[in-house]
Amino acid sequence: MPDITPNSLAAFLKDRRTRLDPAAFGFSGRRRTPGLRREEVAQRANISPTWYTWLEQGRGGAPSADVLNRIASGLMLTEPEREHLFMLGLGRPPEVRYKSTEGITPRLQRLLDTLDASPAFVKTATWDVVAWNAAAAVVLTDYGKLPEGQRNLLRQIFSSPSLRAKSHDWEGLARFVVGAFRADAARAGAMSEVSDLVDELSKSSPEFAAFWGENDVRLQSDGLKRIEHPDLGTVELEYSAFSVDGRPDLGMMVYNPVDPAMAARIRRRVAERAASAKP
Structure with a gap:
């Protein structure tokens, strides 16, 4: 006691x-x-x-x-x-009570924006992307062009042909992501919140149904990601996962280019994107 x-x-x-x-x-x-x-x-x-x-x-x-x-x-x-x-x-923390997020603070968005050559985004425990930087839009996915309800990473991986085409090892990535998604949702107490998404993907994607049935649990902390970008070519990125202090419902992913030359190319593309957006 x-x-x-x-x-x-x-x-x-x-x-x-x-x-x-x-x-x-x-x-x-x-x-x-x-x-x-x-x-x-x-x-x-x-x-x-x-x-x-x-x-x-x-x-x-x-x-x-x-x-x-x-x-x-x-x-x-x-x-x-x-x-x-x-x-x-x-003598113990309370049981997890999942609360859906309403976005991030301006300070956190400014932090994302300082990473001009490193794609970064913030996701919820149910893997909905709620914030991203320009490098993420250039290298990964331009989430701003997607309807808000379609900015879910799991749905994108199993429903986007372009994302599958860019992935160096799509099957290995997809299997890992399903295990990491399961761990995040369970840790946040959000399994009931993701049930509709799991049912949807299980019906539309035989691969997802098979991976989900394996009941694997993975930890998404750090590693290496390689994509085949239609404009940049082969891009190798080291990724790290971070928790957002005071916001257990959010996590931040940062991808750093392994090659300094590629980092410079991404930085140029980000600058060109910003220039084209000006009136």
Whole structure:
């Protein structure tokens, strides 16, 4: 059982409670101390005021996951704060709850754009591409020309003849991608969210149905990718996968050209693309 002391769970609860503005939640009346009262947090969390008071006093033992989720909601905790609450209260993180993404921050897009010779994109746990840079549009796929619902990497691999033609070893790539996709979706708790896509591809692609039936699980971390580009010729790229801090629903892929001369050619194509886009 985790150690619930005034310096851990109790202190964290009290600190977050005192940061909240009572007026923002419709509570009024004069107060001697800042923040919500304990009974107000209990009311918002739909738990016993006595039980909540005991938690702030380091009494009563370990709360259940349901109680912690209610308290997290009542205190308006962020996802990292909710995870920290679980670590203090139960000694483990909460179960994964998948949330669909609404895009990325401008700062992250600016980071992608600085990689002028390295194709890079950001994808969700269900492998929908939500952001990319100009190098990705030049070398990999111009996602901006695809309808938003078609920017799924798995669908592209099994449905795009041009992408298959560019792949040096399409079968090996496709088999690896299916295993990595399965691992990402399961880790994010998004298996139900991808069920329609899996059914769709299983019906339209015998290869996908066969690979999915193998139940392989792969880790997409780093490696080497080789493509046959219609304009650039053979392009060898080292790729690395990165998590996005504070966004467990997102992952970033960066592809670095192995050959400096190819990097220079990609950089020129990116510059030409930008110039042609100017009015």
